[in-house]
Amino acid sequence: xxxxxxxxxxxxxxxxxxxxxxxxxxxxxxxxxxxxxxxxxxxxxxxxxxxxxxxxxxxxxxxxxxxxxxxxxxxxxxxxxxxxxxxxxxxxxxxxxxxxxxxxxxxxxxxxxxxxxxxxxxxxxxxxxxxxxxxxxxxxxxxxxxxxxxxxxxxxxxxxxxxxxxxxxxxxxxxxxxxxxxxxxxxxxxxxxxxxxxxxxxxxxxxxxxxxxxxxxxxxxxxxxxxxxxxxx
Amino acid sequence: xxxxxxxxxxxxxxxxxxxxxxxxxxxxxxxxxxxxxxxxxxxxxxxxxxxxxxxxxxxxxxxxxxxxxxxxxxxxxxxxxxxxxxxxxxxxxxxxxxxxxxxxxxxxxxxxxxxxxxxxxxxxxxxxxxxxxxxxxxxxxxxxxxxxxxxxxxxxxxxxxxxxxxxxxxxxxxxxxxxxxxxxxxxxxxxxxxxxxxxxxxxxxxxxxxxxxxxxxxxxxxxxxxxxxxxxx
Numbered sequence: 001x002x003x004x005x006x007x008x009x010x011x012x013x014x015x016x017x018x019x020x021x022x023x024x025x026x027x028x029x030x031x032x033x034x035x036x037x038x039x040x041x042x043x044x045x046x047x048x049x050x051x052x053x054x055x056x057x058x059x060x061x062x063x064x065x066x067x068x069x070x071x072x073x074x075x076x077x078x079x080x081x082x083x084x085x086x087x088x089x090x091x092x093x094x095x096x097x098x099x100x101x102x103x104x105x106x107x108x109x110x111x112x113x114x115x116x117x118x119x120x121x122x123x124x125x126x127x128x129x130x131x132x133x134x135x136x137x138x139x140x141x142x143x144x145x146x147x148x149x150x151x152x153x154x155x156x157x158x159x160x161x162x163x164x165x166x167x168x169x170x171x172x173x174x175x176x177x178x179x180x181x182x183x184x185x186x187x188x189x190x191x192x193x194x195x196x197x198x199x200x201x202x203x204x205x206x207x208x209x210x211x212x213x214x215x216x217x218x219x220x221x222x223x224x225x226x227x228x229x230x231x232x233x
Numbered sequence: 234x235x236x237x238x239x240x241x242x243x244x245x246x247x248x249x250x251x252x253x254x255x256x257x258x259x260x261x262x263x264x265x266x267x268x269x270x271x272x273x274x275x276x277x278x279x280x281x282x283x284x285x286x287x288x289x290x291x292x293x294x295x296x297x298x299x300x301x302x303x304x305x306x307x308x309x310x311x312x313x314x315x316x317x318x319x320x321x322x323x324x325x326x327x328x329x330x331x332x333x334x335x336x337x338x339x340x341x342x343x344x345x346x347x348x349x350x351x352x353x354x355x356x357x358x359x360x361x362x363x364x365x366x367x368x369x370x371x372x373x374x375x376x377x378x379x380x381x382x383x384x385x386x387x388x389x390x391x392x393x394x395x396x397x398x399x400x401x402x403x404x405x406x407x408x409x410x411x412x413x414x415x416x417x418x419x420x421x422x423x424x425x426x427x428x429x430x431x432x433x434x435x436x437x438x439x440x441x442x443x444x445x446x447x448x449x450x451x452x453x454x455x456x457x458x459x460x461x462x463x464x465x466x
Contacts, residue, residue, distance in 0.1 A: 050284045051367045052388025104368040135337040154387035155285025
């Protein structure tokens with residue numbers, strides 16, 4: 001399920017048609033989700049990252065910054081538990097937990113179910129926190145406007161070279177935990193060269209949820225994107 | 234492919250038999266790999282972790298510490314590239330790269346292919362660095378003696394609660410990057426409580442590849458395990 005279109009390069013070419021059908025079904029439902037968001041005038045963001053890169057921290061800091069500017073709902077995807085949903089609810093956001101039952105990614109059907117449980121008429125922005133994983137989520141579009149990948153400094157500077165699929169087809173990149181730069185080996189130039197090859201000119205936001213550095217640039221850009229797409233000025 | 238046995242809890246119960254067959258095939262080949270390792274008197278270790286938790290760093294530090302005690306070969310699993318294999322080769326280890334072509338885990342067939350390319354007669358230990366992923370690799374046994382999960386401090390203390398499958402069925406746990414404890418929020422007691430529920434009494438080694446703290450305890454234990462299993466004193 002996770003390998004998606006990569007199987008077109010596989011030796012077992014007989015499996016290609018099956019995989020393509022699965023992807024088409026997902027894409028069709030993703031398109032339906034996109035239409036619903038558009039109709040409800042809600043901007044959708046799909047956050048993808050390694051486990052522990054800071055998806056929830058970025059989300060909570062973004063909510064704080066957007067208070068009074070945009071009304072946010074949250075969809076939390078996890079293999080198990082509801083830790084992040086509890087955090088989102090505690091922060092005052094409508095939130096829906098999707099437990100994937102061990103699946104390594106959300107898909108458009110799970111997204112559709114989750115959207116049906118959010119008060120879309122009262123929201124401007126829906127943020128999806130995908131399952132922590134640098135491979136599988138990239139192959140399943142959910143119907144959001146923005147696909148965002150979060151890298152983090154302690155993960156190391158080689159991630160674009162090892163997980164190229166996660167860096168292609170994204171519209172924004174956050175480089176989180178820049179406060180840890182003095183304490184870990186991380187060559188920013190090497191990292192960004194890898195990203196540039198895969199996704200030239202991607203909107204990139206280095207920031208720290210601990211110190212707050214860089215958060216304004218990210219949240220201002222996000223508001224701008226949301227307004228440009230769907231929210232009437 | 235990644236969801237493995239979790240599908241037994243799924244709504245789409247018609248898929249269960251298929252998934253069970255896939256797992257059985259994998260397990261059969263894993264058993265064959267295990268027999269080969271046993272016959273060649275080689276101890277096998279399967280390292281699993283998030284992307285960037287420090288699998289390669291732990292591996293290289295372990296090699297350094299075991300020089301003259303055990304002869305190590307390496308199997309590197311990555312969706313793309315050969316960065317880690319280049320590092321292992323540069324450190325003087327026989328190493329085989331397995332590119333999964335986007336798959337989120339190694340399986341027993343890939344392991345079998347890789348083993349056939351290593352000089353097993355000249356080795357005491359084969360270390361497999363699985364794809365960086367906290368979900369999929371746990372469902373595919375490779376035939377190693379030891380399944381090791383590496384957690385790292387900056388990933389946060391909630392990982393056992395969110396990714397329980399990765400903490401069950403492992404025989405050892407390394408808690409890496411403890412040198413970063415002063416700089417990030419991480420409640421060691423909360424983390425270890427989560428682990429204890431899933432895998433009571435698992436052998437646990439907090440360490441830092443940057444400072445070297447804790448490395449001796451880990452490598453001494455590993456040598457002991459290897460000797461106890463297969464290497465004649």
